[in-house]
Amino acid sequence: xxxxxxxxxxxxxxxxxxxxxxxxxxxxxxxxxxxxxxxxxxxxxxxxxxxxxxxxxxxxxxxxxxxxxxxxxxxxxxxxxxxxxxxxxxxxxxxxxxxxxxxxxxxxxxxxxxxxxxxxxxxxxxxxxxxxxxxxxxxxxxxxxxxxxxxxxxxxxxxxxxxxxxxxxxxxxxxxxx
Numbered sequence: 001x002x003x004x005x006x007x008x009x010x011x012x013x014x015x016x017x018x019x020x021x022x023x024x025x026x027x028x029x030x031x032x033x034x035x036x037x038x039x040x041x042x043x044x045x046x047x048x049x050x051x052x053x054x055x056x057x058x059x060x061x062x063x064x065x066x067x068x069x070x071x072x073x074x075x076x077x078x079x080x081x082x083x084x085x086x087x088x089x090x091x092x093x094x095x096x097x098x099x100x101x102x103x104x105x106x107x108x109x110x111x112x113x114x115x116x117x118x119x120x121x122x123x124x125x126x127x128x129x130x131x132x133x134x135x136x137x138x139x140x141x142x143x144x145x146x147x148x149x150x151x152x153x154x155x156x157x158x159x160x161x162x163x164x165x166x167x168x169x170x171x172x173x174x175x176x177x178x
Contacts, residue, residue, distance in 0.1 A: 002045040002074045002137065002148075003052040005156070013072040013153050014145045016041035021109045024059070026100070027125050027138045029112035040116070041141040045074065049168040051134025058131030062175040063165075065157050071165065072153040080143060083115055085127040086135060100127035100136070116140060132172055 006013060018041040021028035030040045046052040052071070057063045085099050099108060115122060124139040154161045169176055 001151070002047060002076070003049050003071065004043075004045040004074060005052050005056045005069050005071050008068065008070050013070065013074070013150060014043070014148055016043045016139070016141065016145070018141075024105055026105055026108045026130075027112040027127075028105075028109050029116040029140060030109075031113065039141065043139040043143070043145075045137050045139075046129065047135040047137070048132075049164060050172050051129055051132050051136060053165065053168050053174060054131035054134065054172045055129050055136060057169075057174055058172070061173075062177050063156075063169050064177040065162075066178065067156065069156050070153060071156050071161055073151040075149045075151055077147045077149050080123045080139070080147070081121050082124040082126045082137060082139075083119065083122045085125060087128070090127075097128060101130040103130075112138075 004013065010017065019034065019036040020030035020040070020042065021032060021034055025042070025044070028042055030038050044055070046055055053063065085095065090096055090099055095111070099111065102108065112125065115125065122140070123143045124137055126135060126137050128134065129136040156162065156165055166176060
């Protein structure tokens with residue numbers, strides 16, 4: 001199960017972002033300068049609610065109920081080929097866990113471009129997130145989005161999910177704003 005928090009003004013739950021690289025996005029593999037003409041795109045998620053909340057709202061340290069963000073829970077219909085950078089797996093490339101925690105995103109993006117170019121079979125990257133240490137994933141443009149099955153999709157304040165989001169925000173030490 002994957003958890004994704006997204007801004008609906010940029011599209012639906014399965015909309016990949018083709019504009020990039022964005023400076024604060026770890027594994028954007030778009031070639032610089034930022035733009036949308038490269039044909040490359042990304043879709044970020046986490047394997048836990050705490051991880052998704054932490055990665056999306058952790059830099060600010062707060063989550064606003066009125067942010068108009070949405071949350072979706074997604075299941076993969078089949079296994080995907082992702083490059084694993086969690087734990088000791090990163091050492092296969094001479095890396096360590098700083099690839100998932102360092103704030104020099106330009107270095108991470110350069111690695112993402114190299115991985116994408118060197119390994120045409122990979123459909124994404126898996127790593128431990130900086131904010132909560134949870135497993136995060138970025139899928140690239142090699143993934144057919146119909147391989148993802150939407151389980152549920154809600155506004156973050158919907159009563160079916162807000163209590164879980166609020167508890168996860170407390171666990172992640174995020175301030176909850178109105």
